[in-house]
Amino acid sequence: MKEITRLFDFPYFQLEKYNSxxxxxxxxxxxxxxxxxTEEYISKANAISRALLRLGIQKNDKIAxxxxxxxxxxxxxxxxxxxxxxxxxxxxxxISADDYAYIINHSEAIYCIxxxxxxxxxxxxxxxxxxxxxxxxxxxxIENCRNWTELLTLGEDPxxxxxxxxRKNNVTPEDLAxxxxxxxxxxxxxxxxxxxxxxVSNTLDxxxxxxFEAGKTRALSFLPICHIFERIILYLYQYHGVSIYxxxxxxxxxxxxxxxxxxxxxxxxxxxxxxxxxIYAKGTELxxxxxxxxxxxxxxxxxxxxxxxxxxxxxxxxxxxRKLIFSKWKEGLGGNLDVLVSGSAALQTRxxxxxxxxxxxxxxxxxxxxxxxxxxxxxxxxHGYRIGTVGRVIPNLEVKIAADGEILCKGPNVMMGxxxxxxxxxxxxxxxxxxxxxIGEFDKDGFLKITDRKKEIFKTSGGxxxxxxxxxxxxxxxxxxxxxxxxxxxxxxxxxxxxPNFDFIKEWAKIHTIEIGTxxxxxxxxxxxxxxxxxEVDVLNEKFGNWEKIKRFELTEDAWTIDGGQLTPTLKLKxxxxxEKYKDLYSKIYGKS
Numbered sequence: 001m002k003e004i005t006r007l008f009d010f011p012y013f014q015l016e017k018y019n020s021x022x023x024x025x026x027x028x029x030x031x032x033x034x035x036x037x038t039e040e041y042i043s044k045a046n047a048i049s050r051a052l053l054r055l056g057i058q059k060n061d062k063i064a065x066x067x068x069x070x071x072x073x074x075x076x077x078x079x080x081x082x083x084x085x086x087x088x089x090x091x092x093x094x095i096s097a098d099d100y101a102y103i104i105n106h107s108e109a110i111y112c113i114x115x116x117x118x119x120x121x122x123x124x125x126x127x128x129x130x131x132x133x134x135x136x137x138x139x140x141x142i143e144n145c146r147n148w149t150e151l152l153t154l155g156e157d158p159x160x161x162x163x164x165x166x167r168k169n170n171v172t173p174e175d176l177a178x179x180x181x182x183x184x185x186x187x188x189x190x191x192x193x194x195x196x197x198x199x200v201s202n203t204l205d206x207x208x209x210x211x212f213e214a215g216k217t218r219a220l221s222f223l224p225i226c227h228i229f230e231r232i233i234l235y236l237y238q239y240h241g242v243s244i245y246x247x248x249x250x251x252x253x254x255x256x257x258x259x260x261x262x263x264x265x266x267x268x269x270x271x272x273x274x275x276x277x278x279i280y281a282k283g284t285e286l287x288x289x290x291x292x293x294x295x296x297x298x299x300x301x302x303x304x305x306x307x308x309x310x311x312x313x314x315x316x317x318x319x320x321x322r323k324l325i326f327s328k329w330k331e332g333l334g335g336n337l338d339v340l341v342s343g344s345a346a347l348q349t350r351x352x353x354x355x356x357x358x359x360x361x362x363x364x365x366x367x368x369x370x371x372x373x374x375x376x377x378x379x380x381x382x383h384g385y386r387i388g389t390v391g392r393v394i395p396n397l398e399v400k401i402a403a404d405g406e407i408l409c410k411g412p413n414v415m416m417g418x419x420x421x422x423x424x425x426x427x428x429x430x431x432x433x434x435x436x437x438x439i440g441e442f443d444k445d446g447f448l449k450i451t452d453r454k455k456e457i458f459k460t461s462g463g464x465x466x467x468x469x470x471x472x473x474x475x476x477x478x479x480x481x482x483x484x485x486x487x488x489x490x491x492x493x494x495x496x497x498x499x500p501n502f503d504f505i506k507e508w509a510k511i512h513t514i515e516i517g518t519x520x521x522x523x524x525x526x527x528x529x530x531x532x533x534x535x536e537v538d539v540l541n542e543k544f545g546n547w548e549k550i551k552r553f554e555l556t557e558d559a560w561t562i563d564g565g566q567l568t569p570t571l572k573l574k575x576x577x578x579x580e581k582y583k584d585l586y587s588k589i590y591g592k593s
Contacts, residue, residue, distance in 0.1 A: 004204065005173045006196040008083040010238040011042050018215045018241035025072040026245040033245070033259075036072045041079075047155030048080025049164045054154055055111075059085035059167070060176065062107050066100070066123070067115035068093040070225045070246040073139045073148060075234065077113055082196075084167040088178050090226035092569040093119055094562045099189065101126040103181050104133060107191060107419065113148060116140045173197035179419050180228055182369050191419030192369045194228070201412035202372035203235045205394045209379040210264070210363065211339060215241035218336070220262035222247030227570060228373045229343045233266050254332075261334040269347045270571050272340070272362065276351055277479055277504070279329060297325035301357035302350055306385045318357060326358035339363055339380065343373070344570045346450060346473050352387040366390035366450060370434055372413040375399060376448045389447035399448070400433075406454050407440045408433040439467070456575065458489035464547040466494050471550065472573075474543055478536040479504050483560045483567075485578050486550065487586060493551040495589045497582050498533065499560045505529060524555035554585040 002013050014021065020039040027034055036044075057063075063081050065088055067074050081088045089107045091100060093115070100123055104112060111134055114120045120142050127133065138145045177196045181189035219242050223230040237244050245260040247253050250271070257265075283294040300314075300321050308315050330337060340355065340362045347364045355362050363385065365377030376399070378384060378391035385391075393399045397411035414434045417425035428435050439457065440450045452467035459465055468486035471494070475484045482501040488494035502520055509516045509529075516526045523529055533555070541549040558581075560566035566578050579586065 004200055004239070006082070006168075006171050006175075007177055007199055007235065008045075008079045008168065008171075009200075010203075010235050011038060011045065011079060014038050014238050014241055015042060021215070021241055021243060023243040023245075024238070025075060026243065027072045028246070028248050028256075034072075036076075041072075041076060044076045044152060045079035045083065046158075046161065046164060047152050048077060049084045049155065049167070050158070050160050051151040051153075051155035052080065052084055052086065053160055053163050053167075057084060057086050057111075059170070061086045062089050062109040062179070063087070064089045064091055064104050064107065064109035064112040065226075066091045066093050066112065066119050067139065067225065068119060069115065069249060070221050070223075070230070071115070071139065072246070074225055077148070082177060083171070084164060085171045085175065087176055090178065090180060090231070092181075092224065092226050094569050095189075097122040097126045098129075101129040102188060103191075104130050107179050107181075108132060110134050112136045114138050114145075117142050120145050171196065173200065176416065180226075180369050190421065190424065193416040193419050194369075194372055195416050198372045198413055198415060199232060199235065201396065202374050202394075203232055203239060205396050205413070206232070206374045206377060207236060207239060209365075209377045209384070209391070209394065210236065210240075210341065211380055212240040212242060212264070217242045217263045218245065218260065219243065220245050220247055220253075220256060220260050220265045220334075222250065222253055222256070223266050223268065224569065227344075228369045229367075230266060232373060233341065257332075257334040257337070261336045263336050263338050264341070265337060266341045266343070267362075268344045268571060269342060269351070270345070272342065272347065272351050272355065273476070275333075276354060279332075280479070281504075281507070294325055297321040297357075298354065301326075301354040304353040304357035305387065306356060306361070306380075307383060321357070322359055329358045330360060333360065341365065341377075343367070345572060346469060348473055348477055349388045350477060356387065361385060364390050366438075366448060367413075368434075368436055368438075370415045370428070371409055371436070372415070374413070375407075375409055375436075386443075386445070386447045389443065389449045391448065392446050393448065398433075401441060402435075404454070405439040405441070405451070407436045407438045407448075407450075409436060410434070460488055460494065460547065461490055461492050462547065466548060468494075471496075471544065471548060475537065475540050475550070478533075478540060480508075480533050480536050483573075484553075485573055485575060487579070487589075491590055494548060496537075496550050496553040497556055497578065497585060498553050499556050499558065500524065500529070500533065502559065505532075508532070520557040520559075524557045530555065552589050554582070554589055556582060556585070 002016050004013050015038045020037045022037050023035040024038040024041050025036040078088050089109050091103050120138055137148045139148050173196045175196055176193055178194050179191045181191050219237050221244055225231055247256045286294055300317055337360050342362050342364045352362050363378040367373035367375040374394055376391045376393045399409050402408055410433045437454045438450055439452045439454055440448055442448055452469045457467050471486045472484050475481055480501055481498055483499040485497045486494055514528050516523050516529055537550050562569055
């Protein structure tokens with residue numbers, strides 16, 4: 001069997017091991033799921049490689065790819081670029097046009113591939129700021145923009161395939177494969193350089209943790225492929241002969257689940273929160289015995305522990321709950337979903353428990369772009385699933401906890417460095433160990449638990465340490481709270497900015513016939529709303545020491561979004577931006593003029 005040492009080896013390995021999978025990639029176009037076989041995938045990737053050579057692409061040239069959704073074409077382009085020794089520079093579609101210009105210039109990309117007209121127009125608006133950009137191609141048909149099928153046509157003639165093979169043979173595992181610009185919570189994005197070896201080793205070392213039935217599993221992919229988490233998962237799927245169906249959008253994910261009926265899917269905690277809230281809301285609408293059974297099952301789920309740890313009587317009740325209640329949850333998610341893989345942010349333990357009880361265990365993992373990304377992940381077998389942790393460290397990595405609690409990682413997954421920033425690289429990689437900036441601890445069985453971000457921990461004026469993420473994650477258990485940011489560095493007490501869950505509060509007000517106005521501004525000023533959220537905060541505050549309790553809060557009338565600038569593309573808080581935006585509320589809380 002072919003040894004995998006470079007990223008473009010994955011499709012060839014799949015072809016050799018599983019023959020040609022008819023639905024290696026499946027993308028919906030004009031209402032129809034269009035399948036691409038392994039053989040076609042490789043054929044088109046080679047055509048792209050031949051076309052790029054004819055365009056004069058040299059080793060280490062950069063090609064930017066900006067796509068608003070995951071699609072088969074992205075993967076074909078990825079392999080086509082990589083196997084001639086060039087680099088794929090994925091860019092988040094939701095960032096500003098100026099950030100597009102910055103990344104394309106900084107990475108020295110000479111071609112750009114876009115998915116649709118909206119992204120094309122953003123690139124076009126800053127084209128005069130990108131002097132080295134030769135041309136733009138699009139996946140969709142766009143007027144006055146060259147289409148990617150031109151590349152396929154240009155590469156139809158196989159007469160220069162020998163050049164492609166030469167280039168492939170000259171790519172080493174240590175060569176740069178991609179530069180991923182981290183969204184960052186402050187300042188300009190940093191370009192993380194990842195080699196073929198970084199990504200291949202991380203894929204293979206993570207592989208045993210996810211239960212796949214080789215060649216018989218179907219996955220639904222919708223998390224942004226420009227993020228390393230989803231990208232590594234796609235390589236992992238290819239390695240295991242998994243059929244990959246690309247979700248149309250986050251809005252259509254429910255429909256896509258029912259159509260595709262996947263066995264596995266990746267998710268971020270915010271999506272799981274929304275799925276749970278939707279199910280919970282439907283439960284509140286039930287009547288009589290059905291409603292009592294629903295909430296009995298929920299209460300049972302909130303006490304769930306894997307491997308029968310709660311004993312015979314609990315497992316007997318769980319069996320009944322799964323048949324009467326949780327089976328309907330699973331059916332709503334397609335009926336075949338056996339496992340979810342969660343990353344990017346901390347997952348609330350209540351969600352791990354409830355989904356686990358429903359027979360859809362969530363394998364939470366941990367890592368950073370700089371670590372390719374996986375450092376640790378839970379697994380179902382080998383008693384490797386522990387709720388409230390991010391699992392055990394994957395093989396071939398060395399992870400230790402520094403004296404101040406910071407997680408340090410050393411291994412083949414650690415990045416080559418930050419592009420054009422040797423100083424910053426030397427600050428975060430010391431003696432071969434990457435300093436993650438995360439605070440964590442190992443339990444007695446080697447499970448890793450993340451407690452906070454090192455840079456986000458702050459002291460009050462009384463000298464007490466506050467770990468904001470822990471408090472925020474707990475407070476977001478309330479259905480009244482959509483987003484929250486804990487503040488109070490060098491102040492006498494912790495406080496918070498809260499973005500209410502506007503839709504839920506409107507439903508709550510309707511049920512209780514409470515007049516809260518028609519606008520968000522009126523809603524956040526309504527005394528009954530403020531009082532109700534105060535009740536939620538008071539209950540959840542009981543989980544913390546007195547010095548950690550949220551003493552005051554202010555509600556914001558804006559929804560915190562990626563486009564609004566409050567969240568990164570991976571839905572992390574941009575704390576400095578949120579603080580600047582709500583400095584008047586900060587002054588109000590702490591009585592500053």
